[in-house]
Amino acid sequence: MGNENKPMKLAYYPGCTLKNQATNFDVSTVSSMAKLDVEVEELDRWNCCGTVHALDSDNVMNRVAPITNMIRVKEAQARMEGMASEFMTSCAMCYNTLKRANIEVKQRADVLATINDLLYLDEIKYEGDVEVLHLLEYLRDRVGFDSLAKKVTKPLEGLRVACYYGCLLVRPKEVAFDDVENPMVMENLIRALGATPVDFSHKTECCGAYQTVDKPEIIADRTDRIMGSANEELADLVVVSCPLCAFNLDFRQDDAKRLNPDFHNMPVLYFTQLMALAFDCDDAALRFDLHHIDPLPVLKARGLG
């Protein structure tokens, strides 16, 4: 950390699901950042990230929502001293959608001009001058895992963790802040928290995403394969950074069990919850009550509950 005495200020974009089903991701993000002396400031008037980057080559309309958020960051920057021209999100979907839209408007002046025209009610124009950061990237590059390890008051000793990245943190390669096929940033974080990351063959295998809406039987099969591969490595739990992955891997475990009677139930946590646990934040920062598979039994078995 640059200056040990002065807290760092960081604009924060939570996203819709962190304010609904995934409150545990939101509160554990904010609480653990406070322990790292980073002053997290939720953006005023943030709106939908765009939820899924549209892949057609000419789709300006789907970039309007993400780019509006860039303007909100510039407004926060103009209002607050010590706020950089960047913001952080911990949701992998928000990160991916916001980052891709940002890359596109930086490369295409025509798209940026059209969007600024559409956003004529905003006084501040967007000029491609805001950076989108994922929390894992921020922790690795700005805080540093060595500094982070010094803040750990309750090391997660003996806890075996499978780190699941899914798609949105590593694909496409333009948004990846780590190796596309074998990312290690989450493992390095987990190690700094005192836990033991396990090998995980399925860490970048898609969970089936939104097919969960009307095809839970497909998600059951994906969950069986992904969680099964974590179980083979004797993991205690799986950590994720995406609320959609979390829902599929956690809440579809009953369906997975119906599909495969040998399926072994295993809790799914956000990586921020493990931080909050290692920083000894109170229970309100963990919200384990929101999980389908209760994390407490495995944590208690490791003396951490």
Place this chain on the structure above:
Amino acid sequence: MDTTLRINSAHVGSSFVARIEKISGQKLLACYQCGKCSAGCPMAAYMDVLPNQMIRMAQLGMQQQLLATNAIWMCVSCLTCNSRCPKGIKIAEVIEALRKTALNDGQRDDHLKIMELSPEARSVLPPIATISAMRKLTS
């Protein structure tokens, strides 16, 4: 006797091929059918036609057969195919173009009936799931 055989996309279904290439921004004929996209596809097990076969059918302008597959609706744009294609083809973009074509051709061939789900099934879904499904599967 001239036995030269020329294969190009200027014949059958060429307007369809041109349309898919335009929407996706991809050159379909760059594909040489190595199959790497299908080998790594996490959704291939649930598809009636594999990703490399979808590209082949698109090259050949097989509009009706392609738009009738369940495979174009099964793809969730995880981009594993894109990141592994040795020719740099963005297969997921091609499949997105196929979905857009089916959804925008006047028939509005929606592949998600959200109101047919039970209120209980809907209520547990996080917004991230419902919104992304509706963006991908409905017109």
